[in-house]
Amino acid sequence: MKLYDFKGAPNPRRVRMYMAEKGISMPTQEIDLMAREQHEDAFRAVNPWCTVPVLELDDGTHICEAMTIIRYLEAIQPEPPLLGTTPVEQATISMWEHKLEVDAMLAVGEVLRNSIHRFAGRALPGPVDHEQIPALAERGRKRIAYFMELLEERLGESEHVGGADFSVADITALVAVDFAARVVEGLLDSHPNVQRWHESVSARPSAQA
Numbered sequence: 001m002k003l004y005d006f007k008g009a010p011n012p013r014r015v016r017m018y019m020a021e022k023g024i025s026m027p028t029q030e031i032d033l034m035a036r037e038q039h040e041d042a043f044r045a046v047n048p049w050c051t052v053p054v055l056e057l058d059d060g061t062h063i064c065e066a067m068t069i070i071r072y073l074e075a076i077q078p079e080p081p082l083l084g085t086t087p088v089e090q091a092t093i094s095m096w097e098h099k100l101e102v103d104a105m106l107a108v109g110e111v112l113r114n115s116i117h118r119f120a121g122r123a124l125p126g127p128v129d130h131e132q133i134p135a136l137a138e139r140g141r142k143r144i145a146y147f148m149e150l151l152e153e154r155l156g157e158s159e160h161v162g163g164a165d166f167s168v169a170d171i172t173a174l175v176a177v178d179f180a181a182r183v184v185e186g187l188l189d190s191h192p193n194v195q196r197w198h199e200s201v202s203a204r205p206s207a208q209a
């Protein structure tokens with residue numbers, strides 16, 4: 001297997017952190033998003049959606065989308081479980097993971113992609129170019145404030161995002177919070193529960209992956 005990766009980007013980080021937690025290692029190929037390598041023909045043949053991460057299997061199958069890659073790896077190597085074991089654990093982790101992907105990861109993307117010069121004309125990842133809409137950057141900032149409140153409340157009642165144990169919901173949450181910190185100064189201020197959790201999950205060796 002091989003992972004198409006880009007070190008500076010949040011979605012590949014979700015997969016790298018998951019792999020580190022599981023003790024899975026494989027060759028990686030860096031796709032330089034800054035140089036728009038994701039739009040070159042060689043990479044379009046791997047993923048016509050022009051995004052990383054992508055997992056390449058030994059038979060040539062390509063699997064895109066961070067959570068889909070994670071689900072595949074969990075299916076072939078279930079231990080230690082990071083998607084829950086009982087039906088209720090699995091549902092709760094999946095619920096929080098998905099909520100944070102939509103409300104947190106996409107909110108930060110909305111701010112960055114609609115405000116910084118580098119993304120002019122490239123307001124969405126993928127093969128189709130889109131103009132920036134500054135109002136979406138404003139809305140994204142409000143969405144970040146909302147998800148921080150949501151996380152604060154959740155981590156006031158639960159040790160980890162998906163429940164008692166560390167799970168993939170913590171991975172998406174950590175990546176999203178670190179991503180949000182790029183656009184909001186003092187993000188963790190007045191969020192003591194998020195701070196406590198952030199310190200603890202950031203201390204895991206996998207957070208450096």
Ligand SMILES: N[C@@H](CCC(=O)N[C@@H](CS)C(=O)NCC(=O)O)C(=O)O
Nearest residue numbers: 009010011051052053065066125126
């Ligand atoms: N929903 C996809 C999102 C993938 C994605 O947007 N990846 C970004 C890097 S974080 C990308 O490849 N961007 C390419 C671009 O900006 O053109 C996933 O979960 O993998």
